[in-house]
Amino acid sequence: MSVPFFTGVREYIRNKDLFNRAIETVLLRGDYILGEEVDAFEKEAASYLGTSHAVGLASGSDALLLALHALGIGPGDEVITSPFTFFASVSAITRLGATPVFVDIDPETFNMNPSLVEEKITKKTKALLPIHLFTQTADMQPLLTLAENHGLSLLEDAAEAFGMEYQGQKAGTLGDIGIFSFYPTKTLGAYGDAGLAVTKNENLAERLRILRRHGETSRYHHKEIGYNSRLDTLQAAILRLKLQSLEQDIEKREHWAQKYNNAFAALENVRLPVIKQQCKPVYYVYSLITPYRDELKAFLDKNDIGNAIYYPLPLHLQECFQFLGYFPGDYSVAEEAARSILALPLFPDLTEEESDNVIDTVHRFFKGL
16 A cells, blocks of 8 residues: 655545635636735734734745845855755855855754854854754744844744744744745645745835835836745635644644654654654654664655655755865764654645554564664
């Protein structure tokens, strides 16, 4: 029995009439660019997150770029972040001419280790960019304190973190700006690329709105050189529907994660996710750590069990970032995680039979070692 790593088709089939009606409404109204559904989704997302402003953008990657731009990041600036994340977190920094400065990760959460940040702060440091990874936020309180003490901006890369909480506050709402991705596999996923930036600062929100429309303040009048990065109205209509069932989907993800935790807790050579007390998790991805990662992956592949590696090569070792001058061994915790991490199937429409098959296959692998 094969098990997909992820599929959105089952959700569509369950809600086919609702999704089709929402799409048809946009098509019949004809407001394809920054239409009625975009404005409505921005308001509903801001309300759910408990923040003042939400600005719909074309993707999570664009949201990172525009957020950094809005915060004034540019040539000569340094931004402290993690090397263990998706490429866009760091490419956005370099695209603006700034320099990413890495700190290693917490081996239990895979998030940026806040105890290593202050020693990296220099006169060129302009911002901190923590990433909320897999199941929980970064440890935000020490980072917020550092940002305040050193006069730094703080941008939350909450691309994977819609619905997560830190000390009772939603991810993305603690810093100056938070960004989200609605890539189809995300906890709140669109049917294509889509993103969001949120802030409690009205001036930052207005600048983000200007930047997403080529820097335009009124039709064909441009205050600055901006971008073409607008949340598609069709995607906003889909996201509005999905937002209504988000909490139920989060509960389903929690169910599958706890089932995995219970099944794998006694396995030797396996380390499971560790959730910190101040965090309310959302299981976007379920990753385990094992020194036999590559062998386990091959066994799962052979048995047609979906899996994925997030991430196989830390960013400081990527070919395109060689100019930064890093070498193997510079961030040993991130490098070890990259060698030993593997994600298993986890999405709301997974079935009990499929999860049983995943568990049985993993157990058969370790029993055969």
